[in-house]
Amino acid sequence: MDLLYELVTDYTLRTVALGAALLGMVGGSLGSYAVLRGRSLIGDAVAHAALPGIAGAFLLTGSMNPLVLMLGAATTGLAAALLVETTAHTTRVPYDSALALMLSAFFGLGLVLMTYLQRHAGASQAGLDAFLFGQAAALVTRDVYVMAALGGIALVMMLLLWKELKLLSFNPDFGHSLGLPMQLLNGLLTTLIVVAIVIGLQTVGVxxxxxxxxxxxxxxxQWTNRLGRMVALAAGIGAATGVAGAVVSASMRNLPTGPTIVLCMGAVVAMSMLLAPERGLLWRMGGPRTAAPSSSNSSFSTSSPADS
Amino acid sequence: MSPQAEVQLVAAVTAVACALPGAFLVLRRLSMMSDAISHAILPGIVVGFMLTESLASPLLIAGAAATGVLTVVLVERIEGTGLVREDAAIGLVFPVLFSIGVVLLARYASDVHLDVDAVLLGELAFVPFDRLEWGGIDLGPRALWVMGTVLLLNAAFLTAFYKELKLSTFDAQLAATLGFIPGVLHYVLMSLVSVTAVSAFDAVGSILVVALMVAPPATAYLLTDRLDRMIVLSAGLGVGYALVGYAGAAALDASIAGSMATVAGLLFGVTLVAAPERGLVATWRRQHRHTARFSAQLLAAYLANPSTPPVPLSEASNRLHDRFGWLPSHTQALISDLRDQDLITVRSGHLACTEAGQQLADEAAQHAA
Structure with a gap:
């Protein structure tokens, strides 16, 4: 109860919890499309590739304004994502190799810029650490406003383009035959995911x-076969585990926020994989063996009017 | 040896040690597994460090490598439930393991000399300060011995099981039929990747290990079709990263490992654009050539067809747009090209095939049939 009381009254905890909730919500909703499209790890590449953007933005403008740094992060993050797609599309280098390569090469460039800044411009090691592991405790109200504004725009775009993104996730060829600009949509979705990642860096880190x-x-x-419910549920789970992680990490000494949020999320995933009706592992052990559930998109009911 | 030379040598040895298993990671679609392993070894390093109180202990390397293999097993188990795809499983397992490592470090080992960013980033410049001594004799930087051993281990494994690795990479079923036990080979390979990642983090950090493992073979893959050449080329590229990367870092006074990874990225970018057969420029030109050839055949066949009404030169753009959907610019360029090549000609204001054009049309007809 003390914790709940603090959640409302303590400035730091309230700010961190709000930030984590926003991040979980935006990340959970937009992440759904990344996972469905078999692009789960794009977030890892974009997050790492944000480092040279942040360092470069600081190098060029000398400003520590979060919006400037976020813009830099989004630029290089998006560039890495596009390079991954181009490489995988036009050459025989596999998608995952392109991902690993861009991730580490961009990060290496970021490291060069960061160490250069540290040794020449007197920037501190703290900046790099905050970026790597997140520094949720340093969030201030202004950061949360920025996160809310950018995340809100991304979510509104997602809702406006609901049908198109759904088509992109499940049947891009059909979308193409309808004359929809699927390449453009793909680029747009990637941009939205980049936004989700950029607003999260400060909280959970690369x-x-x-x-x-x-x-x-x-x-x-694990709990639903419907896209609409899945996105809503993912947003809810993301927000709830974000707040839970923030609260748990505040309640104990030496418990960093980012990792605690991730561990809370991991626990919910494990629970869902075990307990979810029909798909859950425990459920499957007990009942008669039915057809194994599929991790692909095929078991989705995509024609439901309720979703569109 | 001067400290600078020692740093470059360690960088080169590390790069080659990482590049050797890398070829199989790329070909077996396991590149992101190396990213997962290199992050997930953190809890292994922390627990090992808490037990041995030394970053140099072989026990620590063994423990951390075991965490790496655990990562592979966990990812495969989670994927095996059929509930989660492989890439999502990777993206779940390594952040959770890494988080456990960070939490362990923050709660129980905050007083010891082990930083997470040291694990993630490493520092090649410190390599000459940590020396191996035997009975008072200086044997050189410890990292050189560690990475040298790993390099020999990787090279020995590759040499001894080259045939088996090659077959199980390109045709796992045939390998299994022949009794090559690809499953065991897979885990040995992943153990080696883990050992390499753990040994290298000290020097180059765990994120850049990924660059050294994946970038050389991915670049080489654009340059050759042969596995043996790909591996040799990877090793050479690794040495190149080390030397050029060191020079760049020295010039900027910046992170050496970061500079090596940047060089790796740049070289890949250049190869991606300019590789002789598989580069973007070569691919684009090939496609362009195919399109041109196909258009020429199509036009020749169209003109050679007796049932085609005569095509006045002035009407060509409109007619061919209606017939084939070609843009006027395409049609004009094509006509002028084909006239230069003497495949078509203009007779009394109308397009017509020359004899060579007639042959081209016949060829096209044979292809179609």
């Missing part, structure tokens, strides 16, 4: 960002 996109979605996926 390394753990991919989990924020994937975990709520994978948990939600």
């Amino acid at each position: 390394v753990l960002m991919s989990a924020v996109l994937i975990a709520p979605t994978v948990a939600a996926r």
Whole structure:
């Protein structure tokens, strides 16, 4: 009860919890599309590729304004994502190799810029650490406003393009035959995912960002076969585990926020995989063996009018 | 040896040690598994460090490598439930393991000398300070011995099981039929990747290990079709990263490992664009050539067809747009090209095939039939 009281009254805890909830919500919703399209790990690449953007933005403008840094992060993050798609599309280098390569090469460039800044411009090691592991405790109200504004725009775009994104996720060829600009939509979806990642970096950091996109979605996926419900559930799970992680990490000494959020998410995924009706592992052990559930998109009911 | 030379040597040895198993990671679609492993070894390193209180202990390397293999097993088990796809499973397992590592470090080992960013980023510049001594004799940087051993281990494994690895990579079923036990080979390979990642994190950090493992073979894959050449080329690229990366880092006074990864990315970018057969430019030109050839055949066949009404030169753009959907610019360029090549000609204001054009049309007809 003390914790709940603090959640409302304590400035730091309230800010962190709000930030984590926003991040979980945006990451969970947009992550759904990444996971459905078999692009789960794009978040990992984009998050790592944000580092040179942040360092570059600081190098060019000398500004520590979060919006400037986020813009830099989004630019290089998006560039990496597009390079991954181009490489995988036009050459025989496999998608996952392109991902791993861009991830580490962009991160390496970021590291060069960061260390250069540290040694020449007197920037501190703290900046790099905050970026790597997130620094949720340093969130201030202004950061939360920025997160809410950017995340809100991304979510509204997602809702406006609901049918198109659904088509992109389940049957891009059909969408193409309808004359929809699927390439453009794909680019747009990637941009929205980049936004979700960029607003999360400060809270959970580079390394753990991919989990924020994937975990709520994978948990939600076990409970429903409908896209609409899955996205809503993923947003809810993301927000709830975000708040839970923030509260738990505040309640104990030396418990960093980002990893705690990820561990909460991991617990919900494990629970969902075990307990979810029909798909859950325990459920399957007990009942008569039915057809194994599928991790692909085929078991989705896509024609439901309720979803569109 | 000067400290600078030592750093470059360790960088080169590390790059080659990482590049050797890399070829199989790329070909077996396991590249992101190397990313997962290199992050997930953190809890292994932390627990090992808490037990041995030393970053140098072989026990620590063994423990951390075991965490790497655990990552592979966990990902495969989760994927095996049929509830989660492989890439999502990877993206779930390594952040959770990494988080456990960070939490363990923050709660129980915050007083010890082990930073997470040291694990993630490493620092090649410190390599000459950590030396191996035997009975008071300086044997050189410890990292050189560690990475040298790993390099020999990887090279020995590749040499001894080259045939088996090759077959199980390109045709796992045939390998199984021949009794090559591809499953065991897979886990040995992943153990080696884990050992390599753990040994290298000290010097280059766990994120850049991924660059050194994946970038060389991915680049080489664009340049050759042969596995043996791909591996040799990868090793050479690794040495190149080390030397050029070191020079760049020295010039900027920046992170050496970061500079190596940047060089790796740049070289891949150049190869991606300019590789002789598989590069973007070569692919684009090939496609362009095919399109041109196909258009020429189509037009020749169209003109050679006796049932085609005569095509006045002035009407060509409209007619061919109606017939084939070609843009006027395409039609005009094509006609001028084909006239230059003497495949079509203009007779009394109308397009017509020359003899060579007639042959081209016949060829096209044979292809179609």
